[in-house]
Amino acid sequence: MPPSAHILIYVIMGTTALQVLLFIIKKRLAPKQPVAAHIQQQLDLTRRALDAAPVAMGMVDLHGRLTFANQALITLWGYGQAGDMQDKALVDFFLDPVEVIAGMQALKKNRAWQAEIAATHHDGSRFQIEVHAHPLPGHDGKPLGFTAHFTDPTERRKVEQKLRKLAYYDSLTDLPNRIMLQDRMNLALGHAARLGESVILFTLDLDNFKQINESLGHAKGDAILRQLATRLGKTIGQGDTLVRWGGDEFVLLLTGYQDEAAIAREARRILDSVSEHPFELDGSEVFTSASMGIALFPRDGEEQETLLKHAETALYEAKKHGGNVYQFFSEPLQQKIVALHQMDVNLRRALRQEEFFLAYQPQMDLRTGRPVGIEALVRWMHPQLGLISPAQFIPLAEESGLIRPLGKWILRTACREAMSWWNAGRPSLRLAVNFSTQQFRQTDMLAEIESVLQETGFPAHLLELEITESAFLENMADAIEVLVDLKTRGIQIAIDDFGTGYSSLSYLKNFPIDRIKIAQTFVRDIPADPEDMAIVDAIIAMATRLGLELVAEGVEMPEQMQFLRECGCHIMQGFHFAKPMPAAQMADFLCRSWPMQSTDGAQASLHCP
Numbered sequence: 340m341p342p343s344a345h346i347l348i349y350v351i352m353g354t355t356a357l358q359v360l361l362f363i364i365k366k367r368l369a370p371k372q373p374v375a376a377h378i379q380q381q382l383d384l385t386r387r388a389l390d391a392a393p394v395a396m397g398m399v400d401l402h403g404r405l406t407f408a409n410q411a412l413i414t415l416w417g418y419g420q421a422g423d424m425q426d427k428a429l430v431d432f433f434l435d436p437v438e439v440i441a442g443m444q445a446l447k448k449n450r451a452w453q454a455e456i457a458a459t460h461h462d463g464s465r466f467q468i469e470v471h472a473h474p475l476p477g478h479d480g481k482p483l484g485f486t487a488h489f490t491d492p493t494e495r496r497k498v499e500q501k502l503r504k505l506a507y508y509d510s511l512t513d514l515p516n517r518i519m520l521q522d523r524m525n526l527a528l529g530h531a532a533r534l535g536e537s538v539i540l541f542t543l544d545l546d547n548f549k550q551i552n553e554s555l556g557h558a559k560g561d562a563i564l565r566q567l568a569t570r571l572g573k574t575i576g577q578g579d580t581l582v583r584w585g586g587d588e589f590v591l592l593l594t595g596y597q598d599e600a601a602i603a604r605e606a607r608r609i610l611d612s613v614s615e616h617p618f619e620l621d622g623s624e625v626f627t628s629a630s631m632g633i634a635l636f637p638r639d640g641e642e643q644e645t646l647l648k649h650a651e652t653a654l655y656e657a658k659k660h661g662g663n664v665y666q667f668f669s670e671p672l673q674q675k676i677v678a679l680h681q682m683d684v685n686l687r688r689a690l691r692q693e694e695f696f697l698a699y700q701p702q703m704d705l706r707t708g709r710p711v712g713i714e715a716l717v718r719w720m721h722p723q724l725g726l727i728s729p730a731q732f733i734p735l736a737e738e739s740g741l742i743r744p745l746g747k748w749i750l751r752t753a754c755r756e757a758m759s760w761w762n763a764g765r766p767s768l769r770l771a772v773n774f775s776t777q778q779f780r781q782t783d784m785l786a787e788i789e790s791v792l793q794e795t796g797f798p799a800h801l802l803e804l805e806i807t808e809s810a811f812l813e814n815m816a817d818a819i820e821v822l823v824d825l826k827t828r829g830i831q832i833a834i835d836d837f838g839t840g841y842s843s844l845s846y847l848k849n850f851p852i853d854r855i856k857i858a859q860t861f862v863r864d865i866p867a868d869p870e871d872m873a874i875v876d877a878i879i880a881m882a883t884r885l886g887l888e889l890v891a892e893g894v895e896m897p898e899q900m901q902f903l904r905e906c907g908c909h910i911m912q913g914f915h916f917a918k919p920m921p922a923a924q925m926a927d928f929l930c931r932s933w934p935m936q937s938t939d940g941a942q943a944s945l946h947c948p
């Protein structure tokens with residue numbers, strides 16, 4: 340029988356029982372009348388139904404005597420049969436008569452009575468029971484007595500405990516969760532405020548949890564989180580709190596530290612506990628590390644929310660330093676974050692309001708004296724702040740993800756403007772567009788490039804993407820695949836700022852790269868720095884051997900040009916030749932680069948209209 344059917348039967352029987360019980364009471368109170376046979380039958384049935392019910396139930400008259408006890412109630416109190424209990428005063432079954440009498444008085448005033456009280460078992464032993472009693476009104480509304488049922492409070496407590504656990508604890512690690520943290524923080528902050536003490540809030544998260552999850556699977560990721568919870572639990576003191584905030588982020592609430600040096604030592608100790616030993620996963624071992632943000636009460640905030648926000652801010656900053664690092668919150672840090680946020684808002688507006696434009700810098704071939712390529716460099720003309728350098732806003736655009744729409748705008752604009760030069764008769768040169776690592780890892784990058792090429796009509800073989808070595812850092816195999824795809828479409832690849840990033844050179848021979856750009860850092864101090872000169876010389880020799888083309892960046896002085904030339908690099912870019920210039924000026928520059936001797940001997944430009 341389905342459970343709903345049971346419920347229905349109990350309800351029906353319950354209703355009948357109540358009617359019959361009312362009848363019994365009336366009978367006890369009213370003069371005796373002959374009972375019809377079918378009523379007797381119903382009475383028996385009801386009695387049996389009440390005895391079969393798993394709930395202990397009883398009835399009490401207005402004098403406080405137990406007039407009815409079902410089988411469950413008799414068993415609960417350890418008596419043999421109903422007669423053993425019946426007609427006895429209710430108070431006799433409980434330890435505290437005062438409480439029972441108070442309950443009876445409430446019932447007499449037509450109020451329900453519910454309480455957990457100590458009861459006395461038939462054998463004299465004591466047990467806790469929960470009473471749920473209600474007045475039983477007669478037809479005239481006056482109370483006839485009371486009905487009561489009794490439940491075991493330990494069951495309720497177990498359920499409550501279970502619910503509490505679900506609400507306040509994290510099911511994966513069994514640690515308190517963020518709701519519990521609120522309670523603990525309330526207590527800790529209130530206590531510290533009264534005693535003039537400080538509270539330390541650490542926020543901690545793993546440095547490479549995303550990769551662990553992706554490469555090893557979520558089950559192993561969960562196993563690491565469980566081990567991490569145990570490990571962190573061992574590092575903290577008895578009165579301290581460790582909470583799983585969510586994902587791989589944990590919050591530690593510590594008290595009793597006075598100076599920053601001691602807090603820093605504690606932070607280091609906790610971070611070391613994560614990084615110094617491997618996590619065990621079915622026989623294999625995984626090493627990982629964590630980063631930590633620190634906020635102090637009351638120095639960094641007096642409210643829970645502020646402290647948590649500031650510890651998060653510090654964690655965010657710590658993350659930028661490559662992992663296994665802790666960072667204290669500070670006012671300058673806050674100002675920096677606010678400024679970054681403001682910059683992000685401004686950048687988004689700038690993209691909408693077309694405050695960006697492109698500057699172009701030629702790459703000169705010294706053997707012909709003419710440009711062979713043009714690099715597009717983005718500029719931001721802020722309505723109030725004036726010109727802002729890409730070195731300032733590109734990293735932020737990368738961080739916020741805005742680099743994607745901005746990158747697409749740059750590519751489209753560069754292709755469109757270059758096409759307008761070619762269409763106006765300028766020679767078609769290679770167009771180099773800077774591509775950030777984030778753009779390079781974009782799954783729809785190729786489709787996006789193709790759509791821009793199609794839209795602008797720019798030929799793929801004249802497009803060069805300048806990428807930095809960091810694009811290959813995370814996944815070499817994926818990077819090769821993308822590069823091969825680009826090459827198949829005829830797009831050229833240059834490694835920007837060569838020598839400043841990734842240390843392995845093996846990619847140079849494995850990857851389909853067209854040219855490398857010698858970073859400005861190495862060119863800047865030529866001819867003063869013999870070490871930079873040795874590095875530049877070695878880069879040129881290596882690239883030449885590998886059949887890669889070279890472009891030297893940041894050439895400002897004739898001595899630099901001379902040295903590079905002697906080493907075998909003939910293509911250069913830098914202020915010595917031309918500074919980056921707006922599109923219209925670039926069109927003129929291209930004209931001037933191809934002078935033609937006219938019939939009357941005057942100079943004219945071959946490609947200019």
Ligand code: C2E
Pocket residue numbers: 700715716717728729730733749772773774775835836859892893894895912913914915919
């Ligand atoms: P980069 O790709 O290394 O660009 C070369 C930078 O050197 C440019 O700075 C250029 O103006 C500057 N430069 C060129 N010749 C000389 C010289 O002789 N002396 C000196 N001191 N500097 C020279 P810019 O335009 O400020 O760009 C800075 C960086 O911002 C770029 O470095 C590049 O990493 C990034 N960037 C610029 N435009 C874009 C873009 O459109 N997309 C992306 N993703 N990044 C860009």
Ligand code: CA
Pocket residue numbers: 714773805835
């Ligand atoms: Ca570049």
